[in-house]
Amino acid sequence: MQTTIVAKPRLVRCFNGRNIVITGASQGIGRAIANELCANGANLLMVARRQETLCRARNELVSLNPQGRFDIFACDIGKPDEVDKLVDHVASNFQRIDGLINNAGIVNPGRFEQIPPNQIEEEININLLHNACYPQIVTLYPRRRLC
Numbered sequence: 001m002q003t004t005i006v007a008k009p010r011l012v013r014c015f016n017g018r019n020i021v022i023t024g025a026s027q028g029i030g031r032a033i034a035n036e037l038c039a040n041g042a043n044l045l046m047v048a049r050r051q052e053t054l055c056r057a058r059n060e061l062v063s064l065n066p067q068g069r070f071d072i073f074a075c076d077i078g079k080p081d082e083v084d085k086l087v088d089h090v091a092s093n094f095q096r097i098d099g100l101i102n103n104a105g106i107v108n109p110g111r112f113e114q115i116p117p118n119q120i121e122e123e124i125n126i127n128l129l130h131n132a133c134y135p136q137i138v139t140l141y142p143r144r145r146l147c
């Protein structure tokens, strides 16, 4: 679905030219945030597991702002080896990171007692325990304070 977004002057001042990493950027809330940041001039590194949905989300941003920089990186934030690769990618491709939006997560709809225990465990793992690229990325840029 094509989104119409309007840049807001105060946000443009805040985000123009900033480098922001956003996890779960391929759909839902993360994609909506990516679109807003794009409209306000930010450069984005968009992370999710599925490459093809990331590509679709990036293509939309390119059509909204052809001058912007929108990188994608397929990564499962629940897998430490993949998070290590993400952190290496950030270190190799960005001189600085101005913000990290730890949005990736899973939502199992339905009544709690009807959700299989393995799905509840997965949800807790991803949403609470493994949303952990933040400390590693902060460590890359020790003198900066991420907003």
Ligand SMILES: NC(=O)c1ccc[n+]([C@@H]2O[C@H](COP(=O)([O-])OP(=O)(O)OC[C@H]3O[C@@H](n4cnc5c(N)ncnc54)[C@H](OP(=O)(O)O)[C@@H]3O)[C@@H](O)[C@H]2O)c1
Binding pocket: 023, 024, 025, 026, 027, 028, 029, 030, 047, 048, 049, 050, 051, 053, 075, 076, 077, 078, 103, 104, 105, 106, 107, 126, 127
């Ligand atoms: N929607 C709500 O009502 C609601 C309420 C409270 C909290 N939240 C939280 O808000 C966040 C976004 O919710 P949403 O409704 O926008 O969810 P969504 O539409 O299901 O989108 C989730 C995003 O996270 C990515 N993702 C999921 N698991 C991942 C993993 N292991 N590694 C990397 N990326 C992963 C998904 O892409 P891939 O599948 O390709 O990886 C997708 O881009 C989640 O953390 C959710 O828990 C949502």
